[in-house]
Amino acid sequence: MQALSGKLCLVTGASAGIGAATARALIAAGAQVVLAARRIERVRALAAELGPRAQALELDVRDYDACSKLLGSQAFDLAVANAGMALGTDRIDQANPADWSEVIDTNIKGLLHTVRAVTPKMVERGRGDLVLLGSVAGRQVYPGGGVYCATKFAVRALYEGLRLDLAGKGLRIATVDPGMVHTEFSLVRMRGDQERAAKVYQGLTPLAPADVADAIVWIVTRPAHINVGELVLWPTDQASVSVVHRRETSRG
Ligand SMILES: NC(=O)c1ccc[n+]([C@@H]2O[C@H](COP(=O)([O-])OP(=O)(O)OC[C@H]3O[C@@H](n4cnc5c(N)ncnc54)[C@H](OP(=O)(O)O)[C@@H]3O)[C@@H](O)[C@H]2O)c1
Known part of the structure; x- marks a missing residue:
């Protein structure tokens, strides 16, 4: 039997990057996976490739009513709140506030909408895993990244808040910070x-989406009494959010 056989998992932002790799890894571990994203054609194609245990779902996490309606009735064993983004690298005194709204609505409110929709059933059943995609940008700030970093600092606050609010309910909550x-x-x-x-x-070896997916599968396959809380994953070439080792390349 595979580690996650019979488990129903949700991955938001499964149309690309870390979310797509996580969906793939969860399927490989035997789970059933709902792949959610706005670009339905992308998640449909990935779900078709992953087979009958994968299901595509068109979802914008900024829309709470949609999250509640489409996710609230399903008894998920695991939800990976991964959907997220940054827009631009403008200084705060020069940036477009509309960009901030999009980033804040996706990374903070979207994550909250997802969690709010799936946790009541987990609490009812006395079990469930929530994995939040934070970032090292939730631990350190870099120039031009203030608003994105603020949303990821918020993810860390929400991780701590969830652990406190749900203490004793049997749920495990983790934040993965790549x-x-x-x-x-x-x-x-x-x-x-x-x-x-x-x-x-350029000139460095970043993490691959599959590296993060692998860490997520590791977290949720620990024995039930172990809650891996905060997992920080750095590329070996990266020492901080702003100190990165780049090798010389022919393009300079
Ligand atoms: N890449 C990095 O270096 C890095 C480092 C640390 C943390 N992270 C975090 O990892 C998470 C995944 O990012 P990624 O690197 O995999 O980026 P990506 O390749 O751009 O994937 C982002 C995913 O989020 C989805 N998404 C964006 N807005 C959404 C919305 N409103 N509703 C539903 N889905 C939405 C996108 O799907 P649609 O556009 O189809 O909706 C896409 O599937 C993010 O939370 C990001 O902040 C990334």
Whole structure:
């Protein structure tokens, strides 16, 4: 029997990057997985590839009514609140407040909507795993990252709040805080500018989405009495949010 056989799992933001890799890893561990994202055609294609234990769900986590309606009636054993993004690297005195709203609504309110929708059934059953995607940006701040970092500091506060609110209910709550992971994150942040996005990872070996997925599967397959709380994963080439070791490349 595989480690997660018979478990029903939710992954938000499963259309790309860490979420897609996590869905893949959970399926490989035997779970049934609901893959949620806005780009339904992407999650449908991935679910089709992953087979009958994978199910695609069109969901915008910013919409609480949709989260409540589509997630609230399902008895999830695990929810990975992964959907998240950054927009731009502008200074706070120069940035567009509309960008802040999108990032805050996705990373803080979207995560809360997801958690609010799935936890009542977990509390009712006296078990369940919540894994929140934080970041090392929830521990250190870098120039041009103030608002994104604030949302990830918020994820850490919510992780602590959930542990306190749900103490004694049988749930396990974890936050996974990666450093640089090579996903579409920078492409989204740089609004589709491939060259700027590629520069973020130039000359270093970032984490792969599968590395983070592997850590998530490890967390949720510990014996029931162990709650891995905060897991920080750095690429070996990254010493802090702003100190990164880059090797010389032919492109300089
Ligand atoms: N990459 C990194 O270096 C890094 C480091 C630390 C933490 N993280 C965190 O890891 C998480 C995943 O990011 P990633 O690196 O895998 O980026 P990614 O490749 O851009 O994937 C982001 C995912 O979030 C989904 N998403 C965005 N807004 C959404 C919304 N309103 N509703 C539902 N889904 C939404 C996207 O799907 P749709 O666009 O299809 O909705 C996509 O599947 C984020 O929380 C990010 O902050 C990333």
